[in-house]
Amino acid sequence: MNTPIKSGSSWYTRGQLAKAANVGIETVRFYEQQGLLPKPVRSSSGYRQYTGDSLKRLLFIQHAKALGFSLGEIKDLLSLRVNSNCSCKEVKTFAEEKVRDIRSKIRGLRKMQGVLERLIRACRGKGPTSECPILEALDS
Numbered sequence: 001m002n003t004p005i006k007s008g009s010s011w012y013t014r015g016q017l018a019k020a021a022n023v024g025i026e027t028v029r030f031y032e033q034q035g036l037l038p039k040p041v042r043s044s045s046g047y048r049q050y051t052g053d054s055l056k057r058l059l060f061i062q063h064a065k066a067l068g069f070s071l072g073e074i075k076d077l078l079s080l081r082v083n084s085n086c087s088c089k090e091v092k093t094f095a096e097e098k099v100r101d102i103r104s105k106i107r108g109l110r111k112m113q114g115v116l117e118r119l120i121r122a123c124r125g126k127g128p129t130s131e132c133p134i135l136e137a138l139d140s
Helices: 014-021 025-034 052-066 071-082 090-124 133-139
Strands: none
Touching: 014 025, 014 052, 014 071, 052 071, 071 090, 090 133
16 A cells, blocks of 8 residues: 655554554554654644654665664664765665675575585485484484
8 A cells, every 4th residue: 555655744643654654553663662763742632643754764664674674774774864974875885784794694594505405315205203314414
């Protein structure tokens, strides 16, 4: 669902904000607790009121998560985003570090895959589990 981002004097409740960003209400609450989303103002009747900027920030968080950034890294990105002393070069460096981290994880996953594939080839798939090469390898 593509909900238009409200601006100006328009407000979202927590439920509306969650729905607009396609996340759960608990996610919005959690991000507030973690300092990723600012605490909303309250209406005279006590309802939380979020702005279009809150939605933009929430969507930013979701996009960054989809690219593999941790919540801690997202906090750092958000800080870079609002720090007028930072340049695009610093953001690029941050992203390059993330790519190096992802490549390292991929190498590790490929290594695990190779080991498991060798164990699978070594296993006949017959006989008692006490003679299973996969279980034996995990035991050692």
